[in-house]
Amino acid sequence: MTPTQLLLAIRARWLTLGSVLLLCVGAGLALVLLLKPQYTVNATVMLDMKTADPIGGAVIPALGISNYMSTQADLIRSSRVVERALKARKADENAEADADWRRDTGGQGSKMAWLAARAQKNLLVTASRESNMISLAFTGGDAQEATDFLQALLDAYIATSIDLRTDAAGRNTTFFEEHLRQLRSSLAQAQEKLSGYQRDAGVLANDERLDVENARLTELSNQLLTLQIAEVDSGSRKQAAKGQIDSTQEALGNPVVGGMTADLARQEARLSELTSRLGEKHPDVQQARANIAALKTRLDDELHRLGNSLGIANSVHATRVAQLRQAYDAQRDKVARLKAMRDQTAVLQRDVENANQAYSDTAARARQASMESQASLSNASVVMAPTLPVKPSRPRPLLTLVLATAVGLLLGLAAAVLRELTDRRLRSEDDVLLLLGQPSLGLLPEQAGPAGRRGLLGFLTPSPVLGTR
Structure with a gap:
């Protein structure tokens, strides 16, 4: 169909087009007149993310902010908050609401739950994605009633958020108090065990005394080593003296033995001279022989005494080594006992410290939980309070009539073209x-x-x- 034909068809079917247009405009006007005015009340709440926990000061991580905002929005529109707001407004005592409930449910079920479900249908809660704001909008037939309900809803939301935190903190407080009693008992047992061990040991194995005993043990070890060296040296000399004592260092260094040896050498030289000069039978030669024999006897006695002195020195060294070894072993056992006592004391002391630390941490957390259970602080602030709307949000007469006119023109044009196509x-x-x-x-x-x-x-x-x- 060309534009000219379309215009001619509209000209011919103007009654059809006008009838449809008038019908649509009449329907729009009837809708405006028949619909009850509805009023929309708006409010805005801001959540402070830096003080989500006013007592503990916990900060919500950046990745959890969106989840937290969505959770708070769900909490606002939840049945618990809505029912709390309705109870504050005493909506269940309203005769008109009671009649609506009985007409809809036949008096079955919870009236407050039904009222909350009806209110939730007219409640719009939107959490902003780019800020910490939550927008609320409630639509009702009475402007003042809608404003009062939205204000009650804000109060119920803040009170419910505080109740949720304080209830959880109260349960935590009960748990911590029970746990504190157990920790207090454990701390007392650990302290009693440490005191009992120190009392039974009789001494305090501190580091200063252990250092003193270690120094004494080191000194005894050095003395024992020195005596063992002397014992080995005296034993070797004693062993050497059994073979040829006159060649030992003691014999060579002894002045008596040295003097006798020198006298013996002189006497033997004189005897050799006398023998070569006077012969073997001469009395002087006999006398010289007798002197030499006496001197050798005295030298042998001296060497024997010197050998005995070496044996005695070796025995003395062995005795002192045995005594020092005994003292060293006793001191070593003493140091070992002190170390064991110190280690055991350290273990018991650590048990006391751990029990004390656990008790202190739990006590601090219990105090914080107790403060949280009694706090009435909230991180939600009302940025825009509900205000009484001046004009209804719907219906909108001008917009409704414009839309009805536009729809009527389109439908009328379509009807005219359809009639023209069926009756050409x-x-x-x-x-x-x-x-x-x-x-x-x-x-x-x-x-x-x-x-x-x-x-x-x-x-x-x-x-x-x-x-x-």
């Missing part, structure tokens, strides 16, 4: 060629009508049907 007539020379497939031979001139048919009425009146000559 010849309205122009183009229609003759298009519908009949024959060229037109001529056009009957339009008869001049009465003056009343000119202008708009003349345009809206259908043109005569085309004919041929």
